[in-house]
Amino acid sequence: MIAEETLVNELKQKESQAKAFEVLVNTYKERLYWHIRRIVLNHDDTDDVLQNTFIKVYRNIEGFKGDSKLYSWMYRIATNESLTFLKQKSKKLGVSDEELKMKLVENLQSDVYFEGDQIQLKLQQALATLPDKQKLVFTMKYFQEMKYDEISEVLQTSVGALKASYHLAVKKIETYLKID
Amino acid sequence: MKKNHKNKFKTPEGYFDNFHDRLIDKINQEEAVHEESIIPRSDGFAVPEGYLEHLPPEVLSKINHKKTKVVQLNPYKKFYYSAAAAAAVFLLYFGLNVNSEPDISFEDLADAEINAYFDGTDFDFSSYELAKVVDIEELTLNDVLETQLEDENILQYLDENLEDLDDLNLDYVDYE
Numbered sequence: 001m002i003a004e005e006t007l008v009n010e011l012k013q014k015e016s017q018a019k020a021f022e023v024l025v026n027t028y029k030e031r032l033y034w035h036i037r038r039i040v041l042n043h044d045d046t047d048d049v050l051q052n053t054f055i056k057v058y059r060n061i062e063g064f065k066g067d068s069k070l071y072s073w074m075y076r077i078a079t080n081e082s083l084t085f086l087k088q089k090s091k092k093l094g095v096s097d098e099e100l101k102m103k104l105v106e107n108l109q110s111d112v113y114f115e116g117d118q119i120q121l122k123l124q125q126a127l128a129t130l131p132d133k134q135k136l137v138f139t140m141k142y143f144q145e146m147k148y149d150e151i152s153e154v155l156q157t158s159v160g161a162l163k164a165s166y167h168l169a170v171k172k173i174e175t176y177l178k179i180d
Numbered sequence: 181m182k183k184n185h186k187n188k189f190k191t192p193e194g195y196f197d198n199f200h201d202r203l204i205d206k207i208n209q210e211e212a213v214h215e216e217s218i219i220p221r222s223d224g225f226a227v228p229e230g231y232l233e234h235l236p237p238e239v240l241s242k243i244n245h246k247k248t249k250v251v252q253l254n255p256y257k258k259f260y261y262s263a264a265a266a267a268a269v270f271l272l273y274f275g276l277n278v279n280s281e282p283d284i285s286f287e288d289l290a291d292a293e294i295n296a297y298f299d300g301t302d303f304d305f306s307s308y309e310l311a312k313v314v315d316i317e318e319l320t321l322n323d324v325l326e327t328q329l330e331d332e333n334i335l336q337y338l339d340e341n342l343e344d345l346d347d348l349n350l351d352y353v354d355y356e
Contacts (some may be wrong), residue, residue: 038225
């Protein structure tokens with residue numbers, strides 16, 4: 001894997017851009033896919049958002065100053081794209097954001113790319129009741145096993161606040177899962 | 181038991197000697213509880229086979245497609261907008277003036293239409309509602325009967341059904 005700084009420089013130069021972009025997509029496609037998938041839940045929607053994320057990264061790489069790490073910048077774009085996508089979807093369907101989240105979880109029951117059992121389905125229901133930020137912190141820490149420092153850079157929130165959010169999310173999910 | 185002469189509080193015998201061990205035990209216990217959390221470690225999502233392998237060429241093709249320079253077909257397009265705006269204002273002004281017809285009022289309705297409406301509509305008024313709108317002083321029998329009764333018919337009925345017509349004290353002048 002080439003160093004992040006080198007990759008950014010190559011992305012900014014016309015002659016090396018295409019090759020560098022291919023490396024970038026190959027390096028981050030899986031991590032970003034799972035990050036987006038846990039927000040929008042459906043595979044086809046994830047595919048749309050993931051492609052848009054990479055296209056945005058490509059178009060805006062000139063403006064990337066290197067103040068933060070490349071991966072955290074990309075994660076931020078992916079997060080914003082996912083949340084915007086959900087907002088647009090709820091507007092299109094004429095339902096509230098909360099109603100849409102519940103509907104997406106309901107759809108998982110007939111989703112061929114969801115192999116979860118009843119407890120995993122209930123976990124998704126529990127996650128749908130959480131505020132966006134709490135859900136993001138939980139999935140990034142619990143499923144993506146990111147460190148608090150990394151999450152802090154992506155969500156631009158202090159580590160202390162993230163720890164509190166994570167703790168609250170765990171308590172809420174456990175309580176939800178204990179209800180029959 | 182040890183006595184603290186400064187503040188009079190006491191601690192159990194050997195409390196501080198094994199404090200560290202007990203603390204470590206508690207941390208381990210909490211970690212074990214966390215490990216045994218009822219939250220599943222996997223969330224059950226799956227990805228179609230070969231999807232991630234095919235993703236890079238798809239994204240690259242989209243970028244190359246979007247990079248293609250679009251040749252402007254009509255360089256005068258921007259002037260069309262101002263021309264269209266002027267035409268829209270013109271049409272709106274004349275359209276509003278030409279189409280401004282007076283409002284339709286109740287007087288414009290033909291009597292035939294009003295009668296047809298009353299004949300064809302079943303109002304289903306209650307007797308109370310009728311009493312409120314119809315002045316009883318001006319009401320005659322013929323107003324509420326579908327078959328009109330002539331005076332002669334009434335007299336004939338009375339003549340046939342009453343034993344003595346004179347008991348009614350009718351003023352015959354009215355019926356001659």
